[in-house]
Amino acid sequence: MKTLTLDCDYDCDFDLFGVVSSSRDHKLAWTLNRALRLRLVKQQDLIYDLLTRGRLVISNYLHATETATLRLLRNRSVDPSVLKKPFLAPDIKEYDYLIQVQNGTGPLDADELLTQLSALPEVQYACRFDPNTLKFKENLLF
Template identity: 50%
Template sequence: MKTFYLDTDYAYDFDLYGLVSPDKEYKVAWWLNKLFSMHLTKQKDLCYTLPGREQLLVSNYEFSTDHSIIRLFRNRGVGTSTIRKPFLLPDIKEYDYVLQIAGSTSKLSAQNFINTLLRIPLVQYVKKFDPQLLKFKENLIF
């Protein structure tokens, strides 16, 4: 029997930032809302079923307009898990949160955006990532 494989290429046309912050996600979302005059709201946790029938739950906040979608994810899984790598993006496990910005957003350059994020007292470090270079970038497709 002949086997066929589906080969698809996804467009990773969004900006991706990793944030280091030891605080709870609702506090980080509140500061982002305050600083950027938006309204990130808690969405249903994302559930990934991994090989071996293990599930990974990821906390998810979202703000959408007609032209853009901004998502804040906690990089570490919610609750207790027996998964060896309980991260949304194990490539960047050093970062507590992932900020995904898709569509037309602000007029700030990447460095100015990072500097603005660093004005949040809860955020210790921010780095921009190229989604194409991440091994587990498929976890960001919804």
């Protein structure tokens, strides 16, 4: 029997940052709120059921205005997982958190945000990524 596969190519229109931090997610969100004058609010955890392979539970925080949206996502699953790689973005598993910014202007401009993230004491390292180059970029589409 012939098997057909559907190949979809997504265009990601957001900026993506990887953050290395030993802080807990609520502490990092609080720090970002104070330093960047945001209002990151805890949202319901994102749940990815990967059929028979397992499940990912991802903690996330959201700051939304009329023009821009910023999400703080934990890269590693909150719940214990049977998956080999229990990460939202297994390509960049070295990073503890991901920050997704759509329509970033002003203080949420990519270069300015990277500078501010790197200056925070809770952040050991921050880096900007092109989400279109990631293998598992569809995990970042909400």
